[in-house]
Amino acid sequence: MTPTHFTISSAFLLGMMGLAFHRTHLLSALLCLEAMMLALFIALSLWSLQLDATGCSTAPMLMLAFSACEASAGLALLVATARTHGTGHMQALNLLQC
């Protein structure tokens, strides 16, 4: 595995572990989601540089656009959770359930 490949893969994996093992606040999960997105962005940007393929130069921009949508959806969910459950903490979500 080339060093570039290793770096990007590990960055992505670390972000995913942060998303899975977040402790208290939903916002930290969303931040890790953004980190995953960032790793993917750098990967796509390097793709066309390493392989000399100019055809996929627009892919990073598209990814950025979609990730913006996804981030806004995530933030809306955060706000909705804060409105309905009072806090942004994860353990509030199943507090009053049987």
Place this chain on the structure above:
Amino acid sequence: MHPTTLMYTSSLLLMFAVLLYPLLVTFTSLPLNNDWASSHAKTAVKSAFLISLAPLSLFLSTGMEAVTSSWTWMVTTTLDITLSFKFDHYSIIFIPIALYVTWSILEFATWYMHSDPLMNRFFKYLLTFLVAMLILVSANNLFQLFIGWEGVGIMSFLLIGWWHGRADANTAALQAVLYNRVGDIGLILGMAWLATNVNSWDIQQMFILSKNLDMTLPLLGLILAATGKSAQFGLHPWLPAAMEGPTPVSALLHSSTMVVAGIFLLIRMSPLMENNQTALTLCLCLGALTTMFTATCALTQNDIKKIVAFSTSSQLGLMMVTIGLNQPQLAFLHICTHAFFKAMLFLCSGSVIHSLNDEQDIRKMGGLHHLAPFTSSCLTVGSLALTGTPFLAGFFSKDAIIEALNTSHVNAWALTLTLIATSFTAIYSLRVIFFVTMGTPRFLPLSPINENNPAVINPLKRLAWGSIFGGLLVMLNINLFKTPVLTMPAELKLAALAVSILGLLTALELATLTSKQFKVTPLRTPHHFSTSLGFVPAIIHRQIPQLSLLLGQKIASQMVDQTWLEKTGPKAIANATTPLASATSNMQQGLIKTYLTLFLMTLVLVTLISTT
């Protein structure tokens, strides 16, 4: 230029100059003196009438007709439009008659509209209308005729809605414009067809080049135009509604001049119609239906102006019948004689209305024979002329028409309807005379009955002379283009007179029933049909707008808003996914950390197993 043509052209030019001068004075910012209406407007029309007698006398002595083409307006590759005037038998005879009638009406209007603060504007509108009418009558090409046509239409709108504070007057003016517009569609259709197929709008060129063409489509267009402008059945409701305007407007526009514009168009274009049996039959049947229907409606009206309006409509139907008989000259004769007695009937009505303090219901008049003898005598003379009393004005044209109808090989149904309508004419004329002039007074005691003003007497006198001698004078001085059938059985010859006398006797009998109770329960259905004008306005004026509004509601509200936006569009997505989302969230336990950890573990496991 030949001296006669020079005389014709310069007289018309002088007439236009004399009539336009008062109008141009109003466009400068000089304040008008108080009697501008009588000193400038009426005098202008009187001078124009006297000027128009010169071409008339020249025509009567030499019989020479002329066409003048002057200034070239526009030249396209296929169509030339020049300013051209036609001085033929029809325009030379009609213009003096129109100016004579207008002179009398303007003099009457100086008395009738005396208390109106905007009287000068009223006279300005009437003068503009007159100029437009003269343009229409003297036009030699359809473009110029269209200018006059639209001009009279718009002045009719402005004058019907003169008392625009009254909602009924605005509605009536709008009706006039809309029905005339439908007729204009026909005129534009005819003009477009002629421009593309015959390549000209000049009357002479059209007649020559259309000999071998099938002219049904443009003729249908022209007949539609005449239906709109001359209030034939189908486009007729605007004419009785137009009585919302002041009486001088009704006398000038809606009896003598404007409503005959449609018939005049057909008379001008009659060489195109001679050989087209479809168009002739359509004119015949439409005219017969109109004259019968409107005469029926006139029988039970109670407003004196509405009765005279329906009488006008009935006579217009008779003119249409004459055109359908291929006798345009007889139709023209009827236009000329009809102008005299119809204008006089309207002026008598105006005099009576003002005398009884703006009372228009004939059930509230009566006994005016003793109180306003001159007006009631003129009313009687006018009604007698209308019914075709021998040797008065109406007789020469109306009897000639009915004789031509009886001796021709056309539709017997049209003939029957026309004869019945002629008898109805006698009936409603006698009804008017009975209720207005005979019997005992039914109006309030302190009515300002006064007919001593010369501004009232002189116009009525002039129009009375015209109603008595007009037919004779016109008949003596013209040459008939088509030889009339001179021998017929005695019954046919006397048919018109017989049905009129029959109608008169019936009406006299019915009049005596007004003070008795003949039946315990009267026959209501025919009366309702007649009084509600055949239910045509009630149905058409409500049904069509209701359908349009319903269609609008269906498209805007139901189709766009409810269907496209709500059921199948954006809101559908929301409505479909909300149940799914709530079901999903009900199923969720909310253990997000557990779920995500398991996800990550699974991912790592799969990666490790797949790589080893």
